[in-house]
Amino acid sequence: MFALQYSEFGPPGVLSVGEAVEPHAGPGEVRIAVRATGVTPVDAKVRSGLPEGRPPLAWPHIPGVDASGVVDEVGEGVTGVAVGDAVFGLVDIARLGGAAAEFAVLKAWAAKPDALSWEEAGGAATSVETATRTLDRLGVAAGTTLLVEGAAGGVGTVAVQLAVARGATVIGTASDRNHGFLAGLGAVPTTYGPGLVERVAALAPGGVDAVLDIAGSGSVPDLVAIAGTPDHVVTISDFAAARHGVALSHTGPGGDAPAYEGLAVAAALATEGRFTVPLHAVLPLAAGAEAHELSASGHARGKIVLTVP
Ligand SMILES: NC(=O)c1ccc[n+]([C@@H]2O[C@H](COP(=O)([O-])OP(=O)(O)OC[C@H]3O[C@@H](n4cnc5c(N)ncnc54)[C@H](OP(=O)(O)O)[C@@H]3O)[C@@H](O)[C@H]2O)c1
Incomplete structure (x- = not known):
């Protein structure tokens, strides 16, 4: 071949x-x-x-x-x-x-x-499995307010849609040029970087229940401040997050069980016109x-x- x-x-x-x-x-x-x-x-x-x-x-x-x-x-x-x-x-x-x-x-x-x-x-598939595993770990469900740090990429676009489909309110970070794109996926867009804590507080006056760090850009201290506790933050790409008490989710040795059942869920949502x-x-x-x-x-x-x- x-x-x-x-x-x-x-x-x-x-x-x-x-x-x-x-x-x-x-x-x-x-x-x-x-x-x-x-x-x-x-x-x-x-x-x-x-x-x-x-x-x-x-x-x-x-x-x-x-x-x-x-x-x-x-x-x-x-x-x-x-x-x-x-x-x-x-x-x-x-x-x-x-x-x-x-x-x-x-x-x-x-x-x-x-x-x-x-x-x-x-x-x-990888994006769907990763998003499903981490949204499950964060307990994202109807009524959850979720922040997705790094929402415009391969995993982020999928995580936003799957969280919205669960009934969550999703705030997603991206550069300005991607804000309209993120809004089209159902997220409230905001910019990443300095001032994130204040921007998110203005967008979610009732607080943020869960944070998914996809970007791994070193913003974990801000993400913990936004969530109020490291227990409500999961990263998939910041290998230094443990020093802030934040869990790194992966499916390698010692990691989380893969959430392959998410593939059929995403397929069904696509058929309903709720996932792309x-x-x-x-x-x-x-x-x-x-x-x-x-x-x-x-x-x-x-x-x-x-x-x-
Ligand atoms: N642990 C796991 O199970 C697992 C599974 C899958 C992937 N991963 C890891 O997750 C990471 C993301 O994967 P991916 O496929 O989504 O990557 P990707 O598609 O390459 O991500 C690109 C996106 O990242 C955004 N971005 C860049 N810098 C950012 C920052 N400082 N803050 C927020 N967003 C930023 C960009 O938005 P702008 O263009 O608007 O800046 C762009 O849309 C990778 O490191 C990957 O290795 C881990």
Whole structure:
């Protein structure tokens, strides 16, 4: 099969499309012919060689965790899905490599709703799982006032919509140019950076019940001040947050259980017209290096997705 891959850590230029060994579905897995695959900031960090607490990579390495596509192998013990079904989900990248390839093996998936394009569905899964896990951990429900720090990116746009769908009031931070975009997703937008505590107090005079830090920009002390207690703040990207008593949610060793059930919830919301996956850029697989550069810029509005021919 063909795949986007690299054989040494380095800049985006180490990526190229070439031949790779086909993976096959094991027990509890499905294989898909990939139609689209999302690019996440973690893909670019791993490619750069930055430590992510991961075991060594097998070379060549295929990046990409999220994908949409058509099922072409159903593993032992799998029910409720058949060859030919359209699905979206996540790969087990450590075991079988990534999704930026002709074929990928999914460890978790849901039926792709017609309401989401291949590209939207292909970029959705990690964001949906992460948002579901952290909103659950924060107890976000009808009546919650939630602050999302870093609301305009891949995870933020999804977290905002899933929280709004739960009946929460959501304040989301982004740069000024993204405020109209955030309002369109159902959030009350505000700017990140100095003065955040005062701006949020003005927007939520009754207080903020929960804070989700997606940006990991070092604003955790302000976020604790806004929530009133570190127990009501969860970060997904600030590895120094523990010194302020704030939990880092992840699904690695010692982390939280993954919330894969969120995939079907998001699919149902999409069918109801209450969930979409904003796309910052859609590029062909061969433009993987450009996609990684865009992701590393840190200012994607929604998801960056590669299409697979
Ligand atoms: N622990 C986990 O389970 C987990 C899971 C998934 C992702 N992550 C991590 O979560 C982080 C975010 O992922 P992502 O996919 O959402 O990234 P992303 O799509 O690249 O995020 C880009 C967004 O970040 C915003 N942003 C940049 N600087 C900001 C700041 N100082 N304050 C607030 N917003 C800011 C940008 O908004 P503007 O352009 O308006 O500035 C842009 O919309 C990454 O570090 C990723 O590795 C962790």
